[in-house]
Amino acid sequence: MNPVSGYEVEAEDVVWLRLDVAVAAAARREAARLARRVGMPTDRVAEIELAVTEAATNLEKHARDGALALRVVTLRGRAALELLSVDSGPGMADVGSALTDGVSGSGTLGVGMGAIARFAGVFDVHSLPGRGTALLARFWAGDGTDPFAGTDEPEVAGLTRPISGEEVCGDTWAARTEHGPDGARAVTVMMCDGLGHGPLAALAGERARAAFRAGPHGSPQDVVRALHAELRGSRGAAITVARADFSRGTVEHCGVGNISAFVVGGDRRSTLLSLPGIVGHQLPALRLFRTPLDRDAVLVLHSDGLSDRWSPADFPGLFTRRPAVVAAQLLGQAGVRRDDAGVVVVRAARG
Numbered sequence: 262m263n264p265v266s267g268y269e270v271e272a273e274d275v276v277w278l279r280l281d282v283a284v285a286a287a288a289r290r291e292a293a294r295l296a297r298r299v300g301m302p303t304d305r306v307a308e309i310e311l312a313v314t315e316a317a318t319n320l321e322k323h324a325r326d327g328a329l330a331l332r333v334v335t336l337r338g339r340a341a342l343e344l345l346s347v348d349s350g351p352g353m354a355d356v357g358s359a360l361t362d363g364v365s366g367s368g369t370l371g372v373g374m375g376a377i378a379r380f381a382g383v384f385d386v387h388s389l390p391g392r393g394t395a396l397l398a399r400f401w402a403g404d405g406t407d408p409f410a411g412t413d414e415p416e417v418a419g420l421t422r423p424i425s426g427e428e429v430c431g432d433t434w435a436a437r438t439e440h441g442p443d444g445a446r447a448v449t450v451m452m453c454d455g456l457g458h459g460p461l462a463a464l465a466g467e468r469a470r471a472a473f474r475a476g477p478h479g480s481p482q483d484v485v486r487a488l489h490a491e492l493r494g495s496r497g498a499a500i501t502v503a504r505a506d507f508s509r510g511t512v513e514h515c516g517v518g519n520i521s522a523f524v525v526g527g528d529r530r531s532t533l534l535s536l537p538g539i540v541g542h543q544l545p546a547l548r549l550f551r552t553p554l555d556r557d558a559v560l561v562l563h564s565d566g567l568s569d570r571w572s573p574a575d576f577p578g579l580f581t582r583r584p585a586v587v588a589a590q591l592l593g594q595a596g597v598r599r600d601d602a603g604v605v606v607v608r609a610a611r612g
């Protein structure tokens with residue numbers, strides 16, 4: 262069993278705000294509430310309100326359709342308020358100049374993006390001209406700096422969105438980094454789709470998260486077996502657990518039910534197979550699969566709330582961005598509204 266010396270991270274409550282007349286006011290209010298909840302001082306809350314209002318106003322003015330997601334993330338005991346903005350166009354032809362205030366601002370989503378970037382400890386954006394933009398701004402509590410900058414920690418981020426009309430989501434994810442005996446850093450990640458939707462599906466997801474947190478730090482098969490025991494009597498779930506080891510260059514995974522999983526490298530995508538069954542109800546004979554994983558590759562796991570028919574070539578430049586931006590852009594472009602949706606993305610440290 263590997264001792265855990267890294268960090269754990271899992272799905273948080275996400276406040277989704279759809280684009281409507283009051284989105285800026287609502288976003289500002291929610292951002293302030295969440296920032297105060299993690300103990301940010303008044304002047305920091307004011308900066309965050311300004312940045313979030315700017316992002317929301319951008320959507321109101323320029324986007325065809327879009328949404329903002331606000332949440333608190335906790336990594337290594339430090340909290341941050343995270344803002345994700347997703348829209349379906351028109352996108353920006355030139356992200357670089359949009360970041361410079363006042364240069365290409367007029368009539369594009371780039372207005373004020375420089376201001377958001379200045380206040381955020383972590384900022385990243387990816388835009389597909391004509392199709393849409395995904396933006397990440399993470400505001401750390403404390404001195405505002407990114408505790409992961411310059412570390413060799415793999416980076417993990419996920420995003421969930423409930424089916425239209427529901428408050429809670431049956432799709433969920435969790436991850437933890439591990440430090441093996443040889444010093445290799447690996448990250449074990451779980452994507453879980455609680456069957457159906459609504460409170461019972463969300464309950465199955467919660468139990469899966471708790472079991473993942475408490476469960477064995479062994480191979481993905483052991484983890485799936487433990488999740489199966491914990492989910493007995495629940496709705497049941499489709500679950501894939503994958504262990505990505507960038508120093509060894511492999512990902513090992515075990516999946517049961519309909520979770521899509523891919524290793525994306527350049528314009529290529531390898532599919533990680535899943536076995537038929539329902540975790541909590543009917544477990545097949547589990548198998549462990551091994552797939553090569555380059556340092557530059559990205560691991561993507563998502564539920565059937567996203568169409569699996571996307572291709573890396575349709576997303577030029579996306580898979581070099583931060584995992585949260587990859588997750589948001591995939592959800593925005595491939596997500597369906599008739600089901601809960603969830604996606605989690607892992608990449609190696611970028612130094």
Ligand SMILES: [Mn+2]
Binds near residue numbers: 566601
């Ligand atoms: Mn589903």
